[in-house]
Each structure stands twice: as C-alpha cells, then as structure tokens.
Amino acid sequence: MKAKVTIRRGVVAKTLLWEFWRRGWLHFLIAQVANLGVSSIVYASLVRSGPLDVETGRTLHVVLLWIGFAASGGAALAAHGEPVRFFHLPVSNAGLAATMLFPGMVVVAAMYSITAGLLNALFGVAWPVAGPALFLAAALGAVQASATAAGTNRQARLAAWCLVGFLFERWLCALYGGGDLLSLKATWVTVTGRELFLIGTVVGIEFLVMMRSIARERRGDVALVLRIPWRPKRRRAKGDHLSRFRSSATAQFWFEWKQKGLILPAIFAVFAAFMIVGYVLNQFDNGEYELLHACLGFGIGLAPIALVAGLVLGHVDLPRRNADCDSFLAVRPATTAALSGALLKTEFASVLITWGFWCAAMAGSTTLLYADQGSEPVLDLWTHHGEAAPYLNVMGGWYAALVAGTCLVTTWTPLALATSLVLTGRQRLLIAVVASGLAVMLLCLMFSVWRAEGRLVVADAIWQCVVGIAAGIMTVSAFVMAARRGLIGWPTCGAALAGWMTLCGLAGSARLLVGSLEPAPLVLTAGLLALPVAPLAAAPLALAWNRHR
C-alpha cells in the first residue's frame, strides 16, 4: 500500500524564506548602511553649497541608484546563493525558481525604498520611490536568472551580466525621458500602467528562464554556453606550480593577496571602464568636464567604498564568507601580528594600486579638460567650486599632493578599521557597531543640516575637541592593550608614532600655510590622524581574540 505523502507548501515556502533571511540579513544591514552612508555623505557635503539644480540632482539620483543597487543586489545574490543546495528537497522547479528570485527582488526594492524615503525626509531630494524600486527588483531578477542560465562558468556569467546591465541601463534611461545616464531628460515620477505591464512581463520572463535553468541543472545537463570554449585550456607541465616562498611572511602575503588583493582595484577598473566607454562613445554632454568631475567624485566616494570593502576583506575565510578564524589559519606557526600584518599589507598594497590608478585618471582627465577648455573649469573642480581656493593659492602645485594624500589617508583608514572590526570574528559586536554607526551617522547628518540651517548653535571647538580626543584615546588604548599582550613590540609602536607625527606634520604645515591655527581644529586633526595607524594595534588584537577564543 502506498503511503500518501503530503507536502505542506506553506511550511516549505516559509522555511526557504527563513533560510534566505538567515543567510543574508547581516549583508542586507551592511548594504543598507552603505547605501545610506554614501548617499548621505554626498548630499550632506552638497547641502552647504545651496540647493542642487534639477539636472544635477537627477544625475546624482540615478548614479546613486545604481551604486545602491550594486550593494543591495550583491547582498541579495549572496543570500540566495546557488540553487543546487535545494535540489534534494521535494520542491518543484517553479517553487525553487520563485525562491531564488522573489525574496531578493523584494529586499532590493525595500532597501531602495528605505534609502529614498530617508533621503527625501532628511535632505528633501525628492527621489521617486515606486518606479525605481520596481525597476531595481526586475533588474535583480534579470541578473539572477541570467547567472543561473549561464551556469557556473565565470566568463559566461560575466558576459550575461554585461548584456543585462547594458539593456537595463538603456531601459532606465528611456524611463527617465531618454538621453544618456548623466544627462537624463526627466525624472520618472509616475509609473504608468504600460510601464507596470512591461516590468511585470520582464519579471515573468525572468521567472520562466529561472525555472528552465533550474530544471536543466536538476537534470545535470550542462548549460549551452558552457559548451563554448571560453578560453584555451592552459597546458600545465608536470610540477608547474608556484616556486618556493622566501619566507612565511611572503607566503602569507601571497595567501591574502590571491583572495583579496584585487577587489578594490577591480572596483576602480569597473568605474574607469564605464567612464572611458561613456567618454569615447560621447555619452556626456560636457565630456572632459564630466570625466574629471566623476574622477573627483570617485576619489571622495573611495572612503565609503573602502569602508564596505573593509567589512568584506576582514573575513578570515573570504570565499566561504566566514569571519571566524578557521583551523587552517589558526594553526599556522606564525604570530598573530604576522598573520594580521599580512592582511594589512595586502590591503595597503591594494589601496596603493587603486589610489595610483585614481591619481593617473585624475592627471589624465585634468590634462584633457585643460587642453579642451583651459584652466578655469579645472580650477573650479579641483577647488570644489572655489571652496578650497585658499589652499591652492598658498600651496600652488602642492595642493594636488594634498588632495591626493587626503584621498589616500581617507581610503586606507576606513578600510583598515573596518577590517580590524571584522577580524574579531564576533558577529554580535559587528552588528552592534554597524547599527550604532548608522545611528551616529544619521545623528551627525541631522546635526550638520540643523547647523547649516542655523537651527542649532554649538561651538565648533567643543565637538572638534571631543572627537579628536576620543580618537586619540581609542588609538592609544589599542596600542597599550596590544603591547601588554605581547602582540606588538616597540618597533611597531615606534613606526606608528613616526607615521602619526609625519601625518600631523604634513597636516599642520598645510594649516600653517593658510594661517588656520586655531587649537580645536588642530586637536581634531591630530586625533583623527591617529586613526590611520590604529589598525597596526587593533588588527592583531582583533585577530588574537578571534584566533584564541
């Protein structure tokens, strides 16, 4: 007699949703913070220059929308993972396709809506909510469906994503009245029935593609694209592998670099490719000006990018997204300082390369703009529309070095500090810091807006001294704790002191040149400049806490 098997569809769906949420909620939180952080910093810095003109506001909105999509979409894709882990479950292909598509789409739409809602409330930027949220959901579905359709081959996936990216970029431009990404003609305020139908149709197609691809994978068939030879197989001679490392430090650097080294430069490469293609294809109204403008924007944006990158790179086992110090690394016969040092060295090299590329891009786009339009627009952009003109006037050519140096320091510091935080391997601590960071950031932004509007009067000197002294105390505490536990020695402390003094000397010289020598800003600068060296102590402390639990 056959026993009747009843699958409780509701329970299965709830369970799969729960699994998705468990896998991704921390990533969602981080992505949301990153979205809000980047957008808020951009708007908070612009709010002082007065209201934005409509075109600039629209361009900014669309650019930030795509940046936000990269963060939230990445988090959603990571939470979805590969469908193969569900293949043994008694769930239909349609059920799996829905599980692998819709939760991520909802998350992306919700995250955009939260960001837009908060920015509208805080800065009055008037971002449309419903239309872009639905569009981004459909875009994520396309990314997910094309990835599953392309199979596991990286090149095939990349090609599919490029195609999807291009098509959706054109579609979004059409929804914003036509034109190019940086010169859109209208804001997409209302979603018409036709647009809604089109989005629904696209989502339907994505669902069908997903379902067919899952059915194919379940059967064990190879994706069609995988039969195409993407690259000739390199024949390896017997024993053709890595030559011997000079030391354990070199080996550990190689270990970290192979996993994490190229992530930050790759982000710049994607940005650069986008800008170069846009410039070459004449996509910008004022090509050279937009190019330099975007380069400067990227330089400012490197700090939040580095912050998010630090939260990723701090994972001890990045491929498995595991922050716990696993036994493979924990049993290396190397000191904790050496292990964390290899990671910091990797990150510094990564930052240096990215920064070098950025400097080259700045030099190139400045030269192009100067050759095309003379010095006026160049100076306008380099001095942030004249705000930093006093520095340029007294420093001359050294002003470029100040800008470049500031970019280097503001990229390195959040990257290394976020890495140190994740190196603790304590998820609860990470969540607490991220959540409180978000709260503090929002408070600071509100504080800054109120001050700009004259609604709040607090002497600058007070908060500057408080922040500066707090940063200094935290850094010194980290060094004292690390030294007392024998994690770092005098050479590291000496190097950190020398580094801090050098940075203070350079910053002080710049202030001296412009005659700005009030004590409170100096205290703030000195305190904040301790943070770039803080990871020399914080990283080994954090890893020791993770390695010896």
Add this chain to the structure above:
Amino acid sequence: MPDPFPSSAPPIIDIRRVTRKFDNNMALDDVTLSVPRGGVFGLIGGNGAGKTTLIKHVLGMLKAQSGTVQVFGLDPVQNPVGTLGRIGYLSEDRDLPNWMRVGELMRYTQAFFPSWDEAYAEELRVAFDLDNNAKVKTLSRGQRARTGLLVALAHRPELLILDEPSSGLDPVVRRDILGAIIRTIAEEGRTVFFSSHLLDEVERVADRVAIIHQGRIMLTASMDELKETHRRVTLRFNQSLDRAPLLVGTLSCAGEGPEWTYVCRGESEQLKRAAEAIGATVVGDASLTLDEIFVSRIQA
C-alpha cells in the same frame, strides 16, 4: 621491550584542570590529561563528548577559561610559533582553502615549516596519488583527507594531532595509509595524538587511550592495562537467583537463574577471589574489546 611511556620524561601535552563552557553548555569539565612523549595516544568519546574542544585547546584555538594547557612545556596561546611549528594537524572538517592547487598548498605550507622535507612530501604526494595542479575544491573527500595528511606530515612533526582522521577515508585507505603513517611516526619516537569515535581503529593503532564523556576524562590507561583490567566473567551460583549479587567493580551485569555474566573492572585473579567471596565459581573469563569497554564505562 622498553617502556614506551617512561614516567620521568616530561609529557608532550600537559592539560591541568581545564574547564570550558560555551554559553551554558559545559564542554570540558575540570579536565586533566597528560600525553607522554612517543607512542600513539587515542582520545575516544562519543559525538559531542568534547574531543575536538580538547584538541582546540591543545592547538591554542581555544583559551582555557580555567586551568592550564602546555604543549612541549609551552602555552600554545602565548607561544603559537614555538608550539605549532612542531605540530602537524589534520582537522576533522579538512579545513583547506578550496581555491588553492595541491602544489600551491604544499609550497605555502612549506614556507611555515623550516623542517619541511621536500623529498618526503613528494613521496607522499605520489603515494597518495595527488595531482600537483588539481584544485582543492575538485578533490574528493578521500583525496582531501590525503592532502591534509600530506601537509600535516611532510615537515615530520614531533607531535601529530589528528581529529577524527578516518572520516572521509574508505576502509582500505584507512587501514593502509593511516595505520602505516601512525606507526611510522610512532616508531621514529614521535607522538601521535588522535581522536576518534571509531573504536576498532583506535584499538588497532593506539598504545594509550583516554575516554572522554560529557566533557570529563573518565579513564586514562595504556591499551594493555585497559584490556587486563576490564574483563567479562561468567559466574555460576549454587542456586538460581532472581537478582545478581554485587561483585566488586561491576560495570554491567546480565543473566538469569544460576548463571550471570558480569562486565567488571579488575584483573582476573582479583575477580576470581571476589567471585569466591560471594559463593560463585568463575566459569568464563574473557578480555573485552575497546568497544565493549567504552560502552560499559559510558553506561555505568
């Protein structure tokens, strides 16, 4: 035959009164254990008994909440280089980076161990039939275990720690490779400390064992001593009995009527005298397998 555990030699692993709690779960409860230098030491216990937690303390991956852990006379948390440089470790979950190739993993590991024996590593690679260019993620469970074993062995460690080494190996490989490696290491005067819940394997290779149960060390003894002091004796009484009379050192007892079988702690002669004292005759006396000793000790 020389005593493999000379009492005068300092222990290679010395754990004293170590306690470890994870939230409210007591993982190790006042554990004291000495592993002598040389020989093969088996740590046996059921799933969740605390074997891996104990090994993690030995490797310095967990810090003792109370008590002390010393390996080669050093604290592995304070001195990871001094201790881990002399240890070869194969983890239970074969924790290897998937993105590396076998050859890369060998080169990478070599950089940390000055005593790495290149010829021996190559010999092991060939014996284990591992391809230098194969990525770790493409290896089967058995190959992965062999790769882990290779990098744990190739620097000829003074102390080899294997956490559940058998999982993932098929019976033939398990018997041939593991047995050979453990014996070779032991014969060179090195020490093997390994955990397992597969007791036939422990019985085959270990010279000394410790039984851990619910975070407590229940027993530590040499394998010979363990077998001599745990017996199954069958007693015949003059009359039929409803309940078996108490025999000193009884761990379990079964039977009916005049004949009862006891699993006891104690040597044959002692048990014989004890049986006579309660008016019974020993009609059967046999040693126990490690499996039987373990089960009876845990159930008792």
